[in-house]
Amino acid sequence: MWSEKKIIEYLKRNLKDKRFKHSLSVRDTAVKLAEIYGANVEKAKIAGLVHDCGKYVKNDEMLNIAEKYGYNINEVCLGNSNILHGVVGAYIAKNTMGIEDNEVLDAVVYHTTARRNMTLLDKIIYIADYIEPLRSFPGVERVRKVTYENLNEGLIMCFDNTIKYVVDKGELLHNDTIEARNYMLYSLKWRKDE
16 A cells, blocks of 8 residues: 555645645544544545545546446436546555555545445545535534534534535435435434334
């Protein structure tokens, strides 16, 4: 596996400056969340750093890599191939950077859509991408505050905001996001009573 320094050099060459700074900020936020919630800090650091390494791959190539990687390309992906940059990022992380840890690779894959029954690392990377300090949009401060108090409640807020945003733009919702929200909401509200 590449050193963190070599990964940073790769990102600096392959990402636009704003995206590069975002990646460093996601790394730092992921580390902070990992420390708070007891996740593996090194895995959070690497996953946060590389999560967007596939962001600027051309759409056709994104589809080809995702298909080669065995990802299910549905109508949502065809309608918005940028949603596949997590899958492409995991492919680059594994095949170019030598990252073999499946937990790290999965967190990179699902940072765009989330998924049902997310691991702690999945949750941390998904939400770190959403709340890192360079992000500025209405309501982000509230999501940050809640996340640092209760990761799962912050995650529900992220899902709700993301779903509303996608619906308001008239775009397709990925089933993984809906399933992730429903599973998390069910786990928090109803499962604890069983």
